[in-house]
Amino acid sequence: MPPDFVPTSTIDEFGLIHLARDNAWINPWNPAIASCVRSNQDISWIPTISKSLSLIYYITNYATKDDVSPWQIVAKAALLKQSIEKAKVAEPPTATDLRLREKGVNNFALRCFHALSHDREISGVQVASSLLQLPTHYTISYNFVRVNLWWLRRYIRAIIQPDNLQSSHSSDPIAEEPCTYETGDTAPVSIFDNYKWRGPHLAPLALFEYCMLVKTKNTRDAIADDMDFDPDHPRYATHVQRLARTSSQVATVTFNGQLTEFQAAEDAVLGGHPKTTAVKNDISEILLGLFVPWHHLTNLFRRYATKRDACIQVWAAVEPTLAFHNRGFARNIELLRKSKEDCQADAKMWNSANGAAESFRHDVDDFEPSF
Numbered sequence: 001m002p003p004d005f006v007p008t009s010t011i012d013e014f015g016l017i018h019l020a021r022d023n024a025w026i027n028p029w030n031p032a033i034a035s036c037v038r039s040n041q042d043i044s045w046i047p048t049i050s051k052s053l054s055l056i057y058y059i060t061n062y063a064t065k066d067d068v069s070p071w072q073i074v075a076k077a078a079l080l081k082q083s084i085e086k087a088k089v090a091e092p093p094t095a096t097d098l099r100l101r102e103k104g105v106n107n108f109a110l111r112c113f114h115a116l117s118h119d120r121e122i123s124g125v126q127v128a129s130s131l132l133q134l135p136t137h138y139t140i141s142y143n144f145v146r147v148n149l150w151w152l153r154r155y156i157r158a159i160i161q162p163d164n165l166q167s168s169h170s171s172d173p174i175a176e177e178p179c180t181y182e183t184g185d186t187a188p189v190s191i192f193d194n195y196k197w198r199g200p201h202l203a204p205l206a207l208f209e210y211c212m213l214v215k216t217k218n219t220r221d222a223i224a225d226d227m228d229f230d231p232d233h234p235r236y237a238t239h240v241q242r243l244a245r246t247s248s249q250v251a252t253v254t255f256n257g258q259l260t261e262f263q264a265a266e267d268a269v270l271g272g273h274p275k276t277t278a279v280k281n282d283i284s285e286i287l288l289g290l291f292v293p294w295h296h297l298t299n300l301f302r303r304y305a306t307k308r309d310a311c312i313q314v315w316a317a318v319e320p321t322l323a324f325h326n327r328g329f330a331r332n333i334e335l336l337r338k339s340k341e342d343c344q345a346d347a348k349m350w351n352s353a354n355g356a357a358e359s360f361r362h363d364v365d366d367f368e369p370s371f
Contacts, residue, residue, distance in 0.1 A: 017045045139252045145191065145211040149257035149286060152207075155192050156289040160301050160310075189234055194241070196294065197233035202241065208290040208329060211253045213244045259283055259333075277309055284315035287333065291326045292318055 002024030009020045019028050027042040034041065046052055087093065087100035195210045202214065216239050217226060226240040233239075244250045260282040288297065288311060301310060304317045319327065 016047055019043070019045070140250055141248045141252070143249070143251035144254055145251045146254050146256050147191065147207070147211060147290075149255055149259065151190070151192060152289045153261075153285060155196075155294075156285060156297070159294055159297050193233065194229070197230035197236075198241065199228055199230045201227045203295065204293060206291045206293055206326060208253055208326070212251050215242050215244070215249075215251075216240070217242050259286060277312070281309050281311045283334065284311035287315055287330050288318070290333070291322055291330055 003021060005024065006018050006021040010018050012018065021028070027040075028044070029041050030043060033043075044051075046055055084100050087097035090097040093101065191211060192207075194214070194216060195207050198205070198210060198214070202210065205213070216235070219238055219240055222240045223242070226242050228240055229236045260279045262276070262278055262282065292300070297314075300314050300318060304314045305311075306313065319330065322330070
């Protein structure tokens, strides 16, 4: 539905900018931008974390999408179908005709896709990127290390509460731990196994640092500075650990899974995620697993934790003592969560755009996830 009229531009109590609007059917626009770009525009104020993340996702998705329109798909499918029909009646048939006769219409949709992906136009975004000589990626390197958050929780709980591990539940019970397996291995090996048995020389590293800085190498390719695994590691005799020497060798850590096990309960709250104690404890558990060396966890929980909300208490005590770079990484991860103020601002924007009747003034701290 069309948005409401706004007589003059204002800033409300949440810091949201409401641009003046005298016509409900015209997108927000700027005269200077219209004069320069001479194209359609739809200006939107980006005041909250969720809006910013949505913008990043939109720009990334738009800049990397294939320039394939519906008419191209239909035309390519029609041409392929025509080629098949001609091949059936061709006399004498050529080698191409025989191949088309043999395949017929089997996997027709897949063959259409292959034809489109093999022969397609370059998008305007790709042309502009090439002319402007923009980089092909915005990370330090192409090296990525994926950390499965479900399995990270399992490993941390095995350390701090091993007696309750079998009875613990997860919102993603079918999550698979990414492992590698080579000929001669006695068992698959994961990044968590490498970290667990990293040995005394790399003991000061937290898991996040280890994933960024350490690569495993076969002993055949070992150099003098490489470090051995702990003797209990399944690949102790065949592999070593190598620290990154240049910035191009530093990996980018990515996550697979949910930051909190109460994601479904959070998503049920209109306009944003609640910042409940249960959610805070979940996130603190993940941060402890990423930024505190695991062999310190048992003593930290004995010193700072009580039975209730233990991870929150330990993280609050440990976070100020972390190295500056680790504190920065932790803050970046916490940015994936939204504050109470963000929730209220998002709810108001959602109501304004959709005409929802429900008030945005719910106190999100009152929403507790159901168990």
